[in-house]
Amino acid sequence: MAIASIEKMITQLARLPGVGRKTAQRYAFFLLGVPEEQALELADAIIGARKSVHPCPVCGTYTDLEKCEICADPKRTDAVICVVGDPRDVMAMEKTREFTGRYHVLNGSLSPMNGIGPADLKINELMQRCEGGTVKEVILATNPDVEGEATAAYIAKLLKAKGVTATRIAHGVPIGGNLEYTDEVTLAKALEGRRVL
Amino acid sequence: MAIASIEKMITQLARLPGVGRKTAQRYAFFLLGVPEEQALELADAIIGARKSVHPCPVCGTYTDLEKCEICADPKRTDAVICVVGDPRDVMAMEKTREFTGRYHVLNGSLSPMNGIGPADLKINELMQRCEGGTVKEVILATNPDVEGEATAAYIAKLLKAKGVTATRIAHGVPIGGNLEYTDEVTLAKALEGRRVL
Numbered sequence: 001m002a003i004a005s006i007e008k009m010i011t012q013l014a015r016l017p018g019v020g021r022k023t024a025q026r027y028a029f030f031l032l033g034v035p036e037e038q039a040l041e042l043a044d045a046i047i048g049a050r051k052s053v054h055p056c057p058v059c060g061t062y063t064d065l066e067k068c069e070i071c072a073d074p075k076r077t078d079a080v081i082c083v084v085g086d087p088r089d090v091m092a093m094e095k096t097r098e099f100t101g102r103y104h105v106l107n108g109s110l111s112p113m114n115g116i117g118p119a120d121l122k123i124n125e126l127m128q129r130c131e132g133g134t135v136k137e138v139i140l141a142t143n144p145d146v147e148g149e150a151t152a153a154y155i156a157k158l159l160k161a162k163g164v165t166a167t168r169i170a171h172g173v174p175i176g177g178n179l180e181y182t183d184e185v186t187l188a189k190a191l192e193g194r195r196v197l
Numbered sequence: 198m199a200i201a202s203i204e205k206m207i208t209q210l211a212r213l214p215g216v217g218r219k220t221a222q223r224y225a226f227f228l229l230g231v232p233e234e235q236a237l238e239l240a241d242a243i244i245g246a247r248k249s250v251h252p253c254p255v256c257g258t259y260t261d262l263e264k265c266e267i268c269a270d271p272k273r274t275d276a277v278i279c280v281v282g283d284p285r286d287v288m289a290m291e292k293t294r295e296f297t298g299r300y301h302v303l304n305g306s307l308s309p310m311n312g313i314g315p316a317d318l319k320i321n322e323l324m325q326r327c328e329g330g331t332v333k334e335v336i337l338a339t340n341p342d343v344e345g346e347a348t349a350a351y352i353a354k355l356l357k358a359k360g361v362t363a364t365r366i367a368h369g370v371p372i373g374g375n376l377e378y379t380d381e382v383t384l385a386k387a388l389e390g391r392r393v394l
Contacts, residue, residue, distance in 0.1 A: 005246040006246055012238055012242040015239070016228075031247070040244060042240075045205045045210075046209075052202045053203060062229060063200065064200050064201070088222075
C-alpha cells in the first residue's frame with residue numbers, strides 16, 4: 001500500500017521545522033484531497049519564491065530586487081546600522097516603524113559548540129560597511145540568548161577598535177508582561193537598565 | 198518590505214490544515230533559508246504526487262497504478278467489502294493485517310448540516326459492487342462519530358434490501374486505555390457489546 005510518490009511527499013514535508021511524520025502525513029493527504037490547482041499553487045509558490053528571492057548583496061535581507069528596498073531608500077540614514085541575526089528579524093524591527101537607518105543580517109550567531117565561528121557570519125562584510133566614517137552607530141540587535149550576547153560582545157570589540165559606537169538593544173520586562181512571571185535574569189537586567197523618569 | 202513572492206508562499210502554506218499565518222511564515226522562511234535544491238525537492242514532490250496519484254476507479258483509495266494493489270490482488274476475497282470514509286482509513290485498516298477482503302472509500306460521511314447527502318458520497322458505486330451475489334458481507338468502518346454512525350445506518354438499510362449482510366466495527370474501550378478516563382458513551386457501548394469468554 002506504500003505509494004512511492006506519496007511517501008516522497010511525506011518525507012519532504014517532514015523536513016519542515018516542527019513537523020513530524022504524523023503532521024507531514026496530514027499535510028500530504030490534505031494536498032491529495034484538495035483540487036489539483038490548489039496543490040500546484042503551493043508548489044509553484046515555493047518555486048516562485050526560491051527563483052525570485054535572494055539575499056540583498058548589501059545588507060543580506062531577502063529581496064526580489066537587485067538591492068533591497070531598505071538599502072535603496074534614499075530617505076533612510078546611512079549613519080546607523082542595525083545588526084540582526086536573521087532576515088526575519090529585519091521584518092520584526094521594521095514593524096516597530098521606529099528605525100530609519102540601514103540593516104545588516106549576520107545569518108546566525110557565534111556558536112563554538114556548533115562550530116559556527118566569525119568567518120561563518122557576515123561580520124567581515126559589516127566591518128567593510130563601517131569603513132570610511134559614514135557609519136556613526138551600530139545597534140546590535142542579535143537575539144537575547146547566550147549566542148546572541150556573545151556575538152554582540154564580539155562585534156562591539158571590533159567596532160571599538162574602529163572608533164564606531166556600538167550599542168545594544170535594551171533588555172527588560174516586556175510590555176504587557178507580568179513581573180511575577182518574569183524570570184530573574186530578565187528582572188535583574190531590567191533593574192540594571194533602569195532610567196530616570 | 199512585503200515581497201510579493203514570499204507573501205504568496207506564506208498564503209499558500211497557511212492553507213495547510215492546522216497551519217496559521219505564524220506557522221506558515223516559519224515554514225516560508227525555513228524554505229528560503231535551506232539550499233535551493235531542498236525547497237525545490239518539496240515542490241517537486243507535491244507536483245509528482247499530484248500528477249501520479251489518483252483514486253482507484255474500483256475502491257477509491259489512492260494509487261499510482263491503473264487499479265490499486267488491493268483491488269488487483271487475486272489472493273484477497275471478493276466476498277467482503279470494508280467501507281471507510283477516507284483513503285487514510287484504508288491505510289489504518291491495512292496496518293492491522295487482519296483484513297483480507299476489498300475496500301470501498303465513500304469520500305466523506307453523510308452530513309445534512311454541511312449539505313452532504315447520499316449523492317455526494319460513493320454510495321451508488323458501493324451498491325453496484327454489491328450486485329451479482331459475490332459480496333456476502335459489507336463491514337461498515339465509518340468513523341465512530343454522529344455522521345459516521347448515520348452513514349453506516351443509512352448504508353446498512355440499503356444493503357438489507359439487497360440481502361447483503363451489513364456489519365459494524367465494534368465500539369468499546371481502546372486497548373491500552375483506562376476505564377476511569379473512558380467517556381460514558383464508549384463505556385455503555387463496551388457493556389452493550391460484551392462477549393462471552
